[in-house]
Amino acid sequence: MLGKRIIAAIVLLLGLHLAILFAGFFAPCDPATQNRDFPYAPPTRLYFMDAGGHLHVRPFIYPWVARPDSFYDYQESREHEYPLHFFVRGPQYKVAGLLPSRIHLFGVEPGAHIFLAGTDGYGRDQFSRVLYGGQISLAAGILATGISLCLGLVIGCLSGFYGRWIDDSTMRLSDLFLVLPWLYLLLAVRSFLPLHISPTEAFFLLVAVIGTIGWARPARLIRGIVLGAKTRKYVIASRGFGASDAYILRRHVLPHVSGILSTQAAMLVPQYVIAEVTLSFLGLGLGEPTPSWGNLLANLQQYNVLVSYWWMFSPAFALVVVSLGYLNVANIFQDRLQSGI
């Protein structure tokens, strides 16, 4: 039972990550290409049955055309059907940021656009933008988790293993970080750092800030494990045989830590992705033109967008699915940890 659940959860997560890593392949459009004729076009519908009642094996679409004398109001033009093709040639992109390629998973013939999740105010394909935005948001979450866990590991090991004043001082400091409400601290720290910087700088700044602030909890947990492992009989025995501190840490202590590390990682990644989304939503993170889930959601700050264009919620949907996957995995890890496997 446990086995099936964990496989399902991991397959879901892996699929999402692959889709986002190879965003260029899965996305039909370039995230920055503007279709000025189609601002706020609703999601394109896929059909199997045409107007004449004939069933098609290959799904097709009817393209949107603007209603005459109207803004942002579209109807389907039923004159011509555009069948959906797979592995089509489209705009150039780089596979995972490395190899140039033009092959896209799906697309339609030129003359029509396929907007699976509608378009934004500049007519940019929202589906492609969500995929590309996921690259930034997930990378930020995963990197920041890496920083937090590394800091937590080093500090937790040092303070658990060597004790005395190192332990006292780091644990007092972690008290401080744990008592400060996390999001308030994050905003405060971000406010003390420069606002107007290039997207690359902003990305790394964000990752560093998010990762550094969250060191305290993993450090606490790891310290507890190290304290427990330090007094095991075989550790004392190997110390008697003259093993060095580094050897004992690597050989006897760190293996105990791996369970906590993986659980914490699965819990922290969604939290940090949400942190990036929150900061970018507020305009303190990455801004336009680089898409990230946060600044895609920031469109919803405009009253008319929030009310009229429900497909602009699509990054929120992606965010919820990703954190659902991660929290599921975290739960399973936690259960395993507690049942002592």
Add this chain to the structure above:
Amino acid sequence: MRRAVHAVLLLLGASILCFLLSDLAPGSFFDEMKLNPQISPYTIAALRSAYALDQPLAIRYGRWVKSVLRGEWGYSFAYNAPVRSLLVVRARNTLLLTGFASVLAWPIALLLGIWAANRADTWGDRLTMGGTALLLSVPELVLSLCLLYLAIRTHALPVGGMVSVSFDRLDPWARTRDLAMHLIVPVTALVLSSLPILVRHVRSSMIEVLKAPFIQAARGHGIGRTRALLRYALPAAANPLISLFGLSVAGLLSGSLMVEIVTGWPGLGPLLLEASFARDLYVVVGVVLASTVFMISGSLLADVMLVIADPRVRVE
């Protein structure tokens, strides 16, 4: 007493941390003025020295501590007023919001958690757990955006701010009603976001207790199911839940930050955001410290409740 000293030390540490971090800041509030050719560099320098921004960090910190002791909490450049006058109003609003949310969330969580624990591993329990898992992965930002969408689409609830424009002209009864209507959206968002963790904890600690032999004994003596649950199992499961109450204050505070910003509730959250953009240093420090005070008092309150609820803790 020891706890109180500890709390004061934590606050001191937090303020020092904030000041150290603020020293990293490349600019200050008055930097924007440099762009304005009508303001001479001398004016800016004079302003900087008037607010002691040209002094070294230690001196600024000392002056700030003095102003805290005077009850001013530093000075806001943007509002041109002592920080305390801002903080008191905003903290009151945040307290109102989080207070209502926890008053609502706890009974619901207790009911749902006990109900789910009572019928563990039935479809009702699975449904509750699935629902909480889903809610757990919806961040406050998305939750409040969705609620805002619903509120606007249905035209049922007022959106944004705390009171209507006509608030001053209303009679007391209508004022309360107006305030309550404005509270609904942010409070619902907060309750929904804090509920899953509470329900899960209530459920797991109840399940733990329900396994105990004394519950079986009570049932064997012919004590009804409801009575066994509420009179026997719940008090035994209460201790971790009371501690959780202290922790839930933290969750509510962090959650209310985003809820306030999105729904336009004039609490600490929007103040912190504005101050962040304006580099209004002392306001940022003040908000962070105010939220820390809330957190510490939450855990202190939980400790006091634990002492009242459990005689064993009193002996220790």
